[in-house]
Every structure is written in structure tokens, then in C-alpha cells.
Amino acid sequence: MTRANPILRFFFWLIVSIFAGTGLLILAIYLFLAPTLPDTQELKNVELQTPLRVYSADGLLISEFGEKRRSPLTYDETPKQFINALLASEDDAFFEHFGIDLKGLARAVVELIRTGRKKSGGSTITMQVAKNYYLSSEKTFTRKFTEIMLALKIEQSLSKEEILELYINKIYLGKRAYGIEAAAQVYYGKSIKELNLAQLAMIAGLPQAPSAANPINNPQRAIDRRNYVLARMRTLDKITAEEFEEAAREPVTARYHGATSEVTAPYIAEMVRRDMLDRYGDSAYTAGYNVYTTVDSKRQQAANRSLQSGLLKYDRDHGYRRHDNKAPFTLLTVGTDELLQEWLTKADTSRDIDWPATLDEWSSLLRNSNELGLISPAVIASVEDNGAWYYQSDRLNWLPLAGMAWAKPYIDVNTIGKEPESARDVLTAGDRVWIEQSNDGPVLAQIPEAEGALVSIRPDDGAIQALVGGFSFGSNKFNRAIQADRQPGSAFKPFIYSSALANGFTPASIINDAPVVFEDKSLENTWRPENHSGKFYGPTRLREALYKSQNLVSIRILKQVGPRTAVNYIEPFGFPRSKLNADLSLALGASAVTPMELATGYCALANGGFAVKPYIISRIEDDNGNILYNAEPDVVCHDCEKESPADAEVAAEELLTIEQELAALEAQQEPDAETPANIAPRVMDARTNFLMISMLRDVVRLGTGKRALALNRSDLAGKTGTTNDQKDAWFSGFSPDLVTTVWIGFDQPSTLGRWAYGSNTALPVWVDYMSTALDGVAERPFEQPEGIVSVRIDKETGLLAAPGQANAMFEYFREEDVPKEPAKIITPAGGSNSTAEPELTPEQLF
Structure with a gap:
């Protein structure tokens, strides 16, 4: 031990x-x-890293950006x-x-x-x-x-x-x-x-x-x-x-879900992303910012649908473009590549196919193909005379012959072939195609080659309500609404006419619609502009010339006003001066602008003559809900212009005393909540604006914009536009509450076809969109300002109508511009009266 x-x-x-x-x-x-x-x-x-989230004005998620969800x-x-x-x-x-x-x-x-x-x-x-x-x-x-x-x-x-x-x-x-x-x-x-x-x-x-x-x-x-x-x-x-x-025992039900977007607005999301990156740098992706836009979700969805529908219709009207894009079949007996290729060129499915393996592969192909709004990818499984079976959403679906009756062969932009008699004339087994689900069932579709843009703005403050920059952001991220400079054609004429009205013209001014020749050393050839119809209409009232979109009248009034004077007048509407040609081509809309810029200009027409700046971001919040930015746009304020007349009898000393007392009282009072902090500047006289609107309402009522009558509203005005060789089709129109511009054309400018105009290509898209955008919005008349009067005039001369004259009409004038001279009346033996040939002054002829 x-x-x-x-x-x-x-x-x-x-x-x-x-x-x-x-x-x-x-x-x-x-x-x-x-x-x-x-x-x-x-x-x-x-602070956890959270992504940038973009919302509509009504709080629905548009998109999110950031590496970390x-x-x-x-x-x-x-x-x-x-x-x-x-x-x-x-x-x-x-x-x-x-x-x-x-x-x-x-x-x-x-x-x-x-x-x-x-x-x-x-x-x-x-x-x-x-x-x-x-x-x-x-x-x-x-x-x-x-x-x-x-x-x-x-x-x-x-x-x-x-x-x-x-x-x-x-x-x-x-x-x-x-x-x-x-x-x-x-x-x-x-x-x-x-x-x-x-x-x-x-x-x-x-x-x-x-x-x-x-x-x-x-x-x-x-x-x-x-x-x-x-x-x-x-x-x-x-x-x-x-x-x-x-x-x-439960099977796996997980699959990848991207950011859950409640509103499809990818072009807007990208505009916001760029803006936030400029403001905050890379922290924009990680700091959890929530951006609320001005976008109205209902209007945005309508804009997506309307533009896609219009482009798909244009595409169908010009025929079906066959392609060789095939999905593979898996055969039970593996043959040579030549044998498989030979089989794929036939419409029948008589050979033995390993359908489970084939459908699995097709499912993978379709999952990796994005849906493009109204159309979604599919694969043709087999073709019969009266239709075809297509694979989509993990099942076979039937596409009847009626759903591909439109698919006449595309020959060129002006020519298509015969209507198909059998589904075999259009499709073969293995074709990778696109399907649109219409009210009448599935319809064969294809991605349009023509493109378009739609911009919709609230005219009182410039808030963008909806914006679509092309058929599909997924296939092409170029935002035509803000990046595509295109000639607006006749859609630009309202600004030319406005400058004329501001410089002494009236809606009843007579302009001679006759041939004109311009010689310019800077031009290779002599310029002989024409009306689209090739006809000349002689002496024409300004109002009539606008709703008939007569080119020669526009050129003549611009020549009289002067291109530089017109540019000085038009620029404040929201057009970059560098884009405005200071020559007579301005009259025909040859100065290229973006759809956004054209819509901005129309806002000044719609809101009574005030310049507003379009904006998309309403406010920015941090991840705790603290407001970092609140938009303060220039806002139209009609009441802000009204002033009480001064009493001419008050002596200067008394007036000074009164002003001092008023200033003291104002200092003690709270600011008027109704008065906006930033007031939009006036760029157009109220009376000139009213005359212009009345003329643009006639474009809808009597002219090239008649399709807009389908909306059954009396508060609509606008103008079509079609450029040379039909390379661009436009319609810009508005109510007092909403301005919308639609453009359709090819990215590489070429003709849309001899039958494509603003009235039948862009305007139907506008009508389709506005039918939803204005649903529930009460009609609101355009306010007639003081100093505007309505008198009866002779249609032919623009002079005052004689008492009892049959072919007279009412026209609006500024008080000081009412014609003084009555039209001369000839009473033929038959007893009915008519105007004599007027003796026109040089000003009227021009």
C-alpha cells in the first residue's frame, strides 16, 4: 500500500x-x-441583407432584385x-x-x-x-x-x-x-x-x-x-x-418558384432598378428597399394584354412563317440519325415511340421555355386532317383546324398564301409551337416580328399609370417606350397646329391644299410633298385639314408660322430641342421622338396647357418602413392662376398698406392643403388649348380616329400617325384623366405593309386598353375657358354665315378672332341658297 x-x-x-x-x-x-x-x-x-422590391401603387409586387432572397x-x-x-x-x-x-x-x-x-x-x-x-x-x-x-x-x-x-x-x-x-x-x-x-x-x-x-x-x-x-x-x-x-409517404412536391410577381411589368421594374442603382449603388440590392411606383396594376395588366393582342393580330394578318424547330422523339428501337430525321419529316406517328421518355424530355424542354404573356410553348405530338394534338402542361390537348385557319403561308409583308385545307398543311409532328388560349379555344400562334410600345400617363402630374416596352421583356429587353426614337408622322401635327393657333390662326382659317414644290441646296432632289391619298383638296378649313390629316396644309401653316418659331413654342411641351428639326419636315412628324416623349407632349394638351414631367417612383422605403424619398411632381393647378382684379380706384399708398396687411395675415395662416407644393408651368394658353382639343375631338368624331367611338364616350380626343412607307403606326389620345400613346413598327425600320396605318394598327390597341383603363372613370367634359365664343360660319369660306344659310356650322373662336365679314349668298332660281365662290385673301390661300 x-x-x-x-x-x-x-x-x-x-x-x-x-x-x-x-x-x-x-x-x-x-x-x-x-x-x-x-x-x-x-x-x-x-441589418439582414434583403432584396430590392418593386411594388405597384396599390401595393402589389412587381419584381424583386438581389442575390439573396x-x-x-x-x-x-x-x-x-x-x-x-x-x-x-x-x-x-x-x-x-x-x-x-x-x-x-x-x-x-x-x-x-x-x-x-x-x-x-x-x-x-x-x-x-x-x-x-x-x-x-x-x-x-x-x-x-x-x-x-x-x-x-x-x-x-x-x-x-x-x-x-x-x-x-x-x-x-x-x-x-x-x-x-x-x-x-x-x-x-x-x-x-x-x-x-x-x-x-x-x-x-x-x-x-x-x-x-x-x-x-x-x-x-x-x-x-x-x-x-x-x-x-x-x-x-x-x-x-x-x-x-x-x-x-408524401411525394416531393417542391419545384422552383421565382419571385412571385403579382403584376407583370418587367420594363417598369428595370427602369426602377436602374434608378435605384444610380441612387444607392450596389446596396440597392441588399438593403431591403421597397419602391412604390405610380403604376396602376389594373391598367398595367390591360396594357400588357392589349399590346400583345394587337401585335398577335397584326402577325396573324400577315401569315404563318414555317420553321424547322423540332422537339426530339425517343424511339423504342434506336435507329440511325438519318432514320430519325426521315421520320420527323412525316406527319404520321406510325413508328414505335417511347412515349414516357419522349414526354419527359418534352416536359423538360417546355419548363425551360418561358411563357410570353398570352402565348405559351407547346410541342405537336401528332397531326390529323382536322386538327393536331399538342403537349403542354404535362398533358395532351387538341388544337382544331379552326385554331390554325389563319395560318396562310407568309410570302412577304404584302402577300400571303391560301388558307390551309388541312392541319397537315401547317404542322408536322415534333414542331415546337406557341399556343394562345382565346375565348373560342386554343389558337396556333407565333412570336411576332413587329414590335410595339404603350405608355399611359396621368396628365395632371405625369404619374405613369402603365408602360409596356415591347412584346416580351424575356425575349428582348430593349424598352421601346423610352429608348426607341421613331418618327411620329401625323401624330405630331397637333403641336404644329397649336403653334399656328397661338400665332393668329383659327380653326376656321382657310389654307389652300394644293401642290407645293421646295428647292433646297441641301437636298439632293426637289421636295414635292403630297397627301397620303395623292389628291389635293383646294381651300380647306384648319379644323377639317387636321381630322383629314392633310399633309400639305400642315406644311403651309408651318411655313407661315416659321419653323424656328414653332420649335420655340413646342419644346416646352416636353420635347428635347435637339430632336426637333427646325425645317418644314417638322410639319410631317419627321423629328424622331420616343413614345414617352410624345405622350408627355399630349399631357399638356389633355390637362389644359401645363407641362408635366413623367415619373415612375412614388416613394422609397427602407426595410423598416421609413420613408426615404417621396415624389414631389409638378402638379396642374387651374385655381392657382385665378387672381382677384385690382381696384383701379385705390391709391398706391392704400394698395401698399393692403398688401402688407394681407402678407401679415398669410404668415399667420396654415398653408392651403389644396395647393400643390410644385405647380406645373403653363406652356399653352387656355383658349388655344381648348380650340386644339375641340379639333382633336373631331379627329375621333369625324376623322381617322373614328374607331375610338367604340368606347362610347364624349370626352376623347387624339390623333393617328403613319409615316412614309408605313414604317411606323401611332395613335396618341386622351381623356381629361388619362393620356395614352401606342406605337407599332419593326425594330429595324421597314414597312408594316401597304394596308397598315395608325388607324387600323395602333388605334385598336389604344381602344382595347382604354376600355379597361377608363372603366369606372366618369366622363368629364373639357372645360371651356372665358373668352371663347361659338358662332355660325360658312363651311366653305370660314366667314360668318348669313342668316338662314343652310350649309352653316358652329365654330369656336377667341372673342377677338370672330370673323367680321359675312359670306356672300347666291340664291339660285330654285330658291335654295348657297355661298358664292369667295374672294380669298393671300393669307387665307396660304
Whole structure:
């Protein structure tokens, strides 16, 4: 026993030395690392990286931008069943331990000693929070010790619920999803609160291997991990045996869901993204900004549909373009490539096909082909005389011959072939096609080659209500609404006529519509402009010339006003001066502008003569809802112009006293809430504006804009536009509440065809859109200002009508411009009266 004492003492002191050494080592590590530990109180105010989100004016999501998809939740918002699943999977003793799991760490140390490799880290959820928020993912002992000490510090600073909240919002769960709510949206397209037990367990199992074992990249491994989580929940008695069995049998229902857009407005989203990047740099993608636009979701959806419908109709009217884009078939007996190619050229399906394998491959092809609004991709499975079977949405569908009756062969822009007698004349098995779902059933479609744009603006302040920059943002991101400079043709004439009215002309002014020749050394040839019809109409009233869109009248009035005078007048409407030709070509709309610029100019016509600037961002909020920016646009204020007449009898001294007293009273009063902070400047006299609107209303009532009468409203005005060789088709029109411009043409300017005009190509799109955009908006007459009178005039001369004259009409004038001279009346033997040939002055002739 005595001899054993030295041995026992040796082992005793050895153990003491080991513990003391370990303690000293830990103390040394602590003293070394403690000064570098961050303040864990900062976790309470941590800013999670969240994406930029863009919303419509009514709060619907348009788009989101950012590498990290994240939607933070509070602990109380998290389903209890998910908490149980997560703790069962990651840290079942979370609510009992003090930040570290001694058993888990000991197990990790034993594994390291036994195998020489680090397998499990023994990390608790608190340690993972420390790593995710403060540390890197490198596997070193220093980082592990720092992680442990941080976990202990976090446990002292935060409650268990706060720690768990940080974890579930920070953890990466694959597919750019950070946090459990983002993961639920990515994998299931739902909120975490809407998921069932199997789906919750699937997400709870993702932290271990989010990229390699998520249900999209590796469904079988994800099922194995999900069932492990369910088994752990059953072991911990968090679910019943029945719940376990039912959830473990569920198939994988996850698939990738992009950002859930509630309003399709990709061109607008891109405009906002660029603006935010200019404002905030790269932090725009991570700081969680919420941008609310001026876009009305109802009007935006109508704009998408109307423009696509119009382009599809134009495309159908010009025939079907056959292509060789085929989807592959998988044959039961594998043949040579030549045999397969020979089979694919035939319409029958007599050969043996491995349909399950073929349909699987087609499904993959279709999933990777984006839907383009009204049309979606499909594959023709077989063709019969009276129709064809097409594969779409994981099933076969029937396309009748009537759905492809339009598909006459395209020959050129002016020529199409014969109507198909059989579906075999149009399609063959394996064709990759596009299908449009119409009210009458499916219709064969194709992506139009012609493009278009639609811009809709609230004229009182310039708020953009809807904008579409092309047929599909997915296939072409060029925003024609703001980037395409195109000649507006006759759609620009209202500004030429406005400058004429502002410089002495009246709607009754007589202009001679006769041939004119211009010789200019800068031109290679002599310029002989013509009306589109090729006819000349002689002396014509200004009003009539506008609604008939007579080119020669526009040229003559611009020549009299002067191109530079006209440019000076037109520029303040919102047109860049650099784009306005200071020559006679301006009269024919040869100065290229964007649809946005043309719509902006029309706003000044619609709102009574005030210049507004279009804007898309209404306000910007940070991720806590604090407003960082509020738009303060120039707003039309008719009442702001009204002034009380001065009393001419008041002496100068008395007037000064009154003004001083009024100023003192105003200083004591609160500002009028009705008066806007920024008042839009007037660029057009109110009376000139009214005369111009009355003429543009006649374009709709009597002229090229008659299709707009389908809306059955009396408060519409506008102008069509068609350029040389029908390269551009336009319609710009408005009510007092809404201005909309539509353009259609090819990106590389070429003719739309000899029958394509603004009246039958762009105007139907405008009518279709405005029927929805103005639904529920009461008719509102254009206000007639003081100083405008209506008198009867002779239609032929524009002079005052004689009493009892039969062919007279009412016309609006400024009071000072009312004709003084009556028309001369000839009473023939028959008794009816008519005007004599007038003796026109040189001014009237020109």
C-alpha cells in the first residue's frame, strides 16, 4: 500500500496537471481572443441583407432584385411545428443548454482523436448564429474556440427566442433563399405558415446541405433527410405515429418558384432598378428597399394584354412563317440519325415511340421555355386532317383546324398564301409551337416580328399609370417606350397646329391644299410633298385639314408660322430641342421622338396647357418602413392662376398698406392643403388649348380616329400617325384623366405593309386598353375657358354665315378672332341658297 502511494500520487498530480494545463490553455485562449470578440448586443439591431422590391401603387409586387432572397419572420410568426422540426434536426436541447453542448463537443473530440478527421462540429444553434453573423466557414481550431465563446456571450445577451429568430432568418437554404420564409416561397410558392408537416420537415432538414440535398437538385437525398427529421420528431414525441407515417409517404412536391410577381411589368421594374442603382449603388440590392411606383396594376395588366393582342393580330394578318424547330422523339428501337430525321419529316406517328421518355424530355424542354404573356410553348405530338394534338402542361390537348385557319403561308409583308385545307398543311409532328388560349379555344400562334410600345400617363402630374416596352421583356429587353426614337408622322401635327393657333390662326382659317414644290441646296432632289391619298383638296378649313390629316396644309401653316418659331413654342411641351428639326419636315412628324416623349407632349394638351414631367417612383422605403424619398411632381393647378382684379380706384399708398396687411395675415395662416407644393408651368394658353382639343375631338368624331367611338364616350380626343412607307403606326389620345400613346413598327425600320396605318394598327390597341383603363372613370367634359365664343360660319369660306344659310356650322373662336365679314349668298332660281365662290385673301390661300 505504501509502495502504491507514490504511483497514486503520480496519477493524481498528472490528472491535476492536465486539468490545470487545460484550464490555463483555455484561459490563455480566452485572454487572447476576448478583446477581439464583437459586441453581441449589436445582434438586436442587425441589418439582414434583403432584396430590392418593386411594388405597384396599390401595393402589389412587381419584381424583386438581389442575390439573396429573404423575408424575415419573428419568432411568434413561425409555425410551432416548424420549430419542433428544426430543433429535432439541429439542436434538440436548445432550450436547456447554455449555448454549447458539452456532449456534442466531447463526441466531436473523440471522433477527431479516433479518425484524425473533423466530422461533426458539435455546434448548437447558438454557435451557428455566432458563425453566421460574425465568423467565416473555415474549419480551424481558432475559429471554433471563438465560436464557443461568442455563443456563451450571445446566450447572456439574448433570449432563446431572439437567438432562434436570428437563426431562421439568416440560414442559407439553397436556391438563393436565406431564411425559412424565403425557402418556403422558393420551393413551394407559399408562406411557411401554409406548409404541411412533410414540407416543414423538408425545409428543416436543409441546413445540413442546402445546395447538394435540396428537393430540386437531389429529390431522393432530400426525402431521406426529411424522413430523418420526421423520425427525430417522432422519437422526441413531437408528432404521433400516424402523423409520421402520413408525412413520410408524401411525394416531393417542391419545384422552383421565382419571385412571385403579382403584376407583370418587367420594363417598369428595370427602369426602377436602374434608378435605384444610380441612387444607392450596389446596396440597392441588399438593403431591403421597397419602391412604390405610380403604376396602376389594373391598367398595367390591360396594357400588357392589349399590346400583345394587337401585335398577335397584326402577325396573324400577315401569315404563318414555317420553321424547322423540332422537339426530339425517343424511339423504342434506336435507329440511325438519318432514320430519325426521315421520320420527323412525316406527319404520321406510325413508328414505335417511347412515349414516357419522349414526354419527359418534352416536359423538360417546355419548363425551360418561358411563357410570353398570352402565348405559351407547346410541342405537336401528332397531326390529323382536322386538327393536331399538342403537349403542354404535362398533358395532351387538341388544337382544331379552326385554331390554325389563319395560318396562310407568309410570302412577304404584302402577300400571303391560301388558307390551309388541312392541319397537315401547317404542322408536322415534333414542331415546337406557341399556343394562345382565346375565348373560342386554343389558337396556333407565333412570336411576332413587329414590335410595339404603350405608355399611359396621368396628365395632371405625369404619374405613369402603365408602360409596356415591347412584346416580351424575356425575349428582348430593349424598352421601346423610352429608348426607341421613331418618327411620329401625323401624330405630331397637333403641336404644329397649336403653334399656328397661338400665332393668329383659327380653326376656321382657310389654307389652300394644293401642290407645293421646295428647292433646297441641301437636298439632293426637289421636295414635292403630297397627301397620303395623292389628291389635293383646294381651300380647306384648319379644323377639317387636321381630322383629314392633310399633309400639305400642315406644311403651309408651318411655313407661315416659321419653323424656328414653332420649335420655340413646342419644346416646352416636353420635347428635347435637339430632336426637333427646325425645317418644314417638322410639319410631317419627321423629328424622331420616343413614345414617352410624345405622350408627355399630349399631357399638356389633355390637362389644359401645363407641362408635366413623367415619373415612375412614388416613394422609397427602407426595410423598416421609413420613408426615404417621396415624389414631389409638378402638379396642374387651374385655381392657382385665378387672381382677384385690382381696384383701379385705390391709391398706391392704400394698395401698399393692403398688401402688407394681407402678407401679415398669410404668415399667420396654415398653408392651403389644396395647393400643390410644385405647380406645373403653363406652356399653352387656355383658349388655344381648348380650340386644339375641340379639333382633336373631331379627329375621333369625324376623322381617322373614328374607331375610338367604340368606347362610347364624349370626352376623347387624339390623333393617328403613319409615316412614309408605313414604317411606323401611332395613335396618341386622351381623356381629361388619362393620356395614352401606342406605337407599332419593326425594330429595324421597314414597312408594316401597304394596308397598315395608325388607324387600323395602333388605334385598336389604344381602344382595347382604354376600355379597361377608363372603366369606372366618369366622363368629364373639357372645360371651356372665358373668352371663347361659338358662332355660325360658312363651311366653305370660314366667314360668318348669313342668316338662314343652310350649309352653316358652329365654330369656336377667341372673342377677338370672330370673323367680321359675312359670306356672300347666291340664291339660285330654285330658291335654295348657297355661298358664292369667295374672294380669298393671300393669307387665307396660304
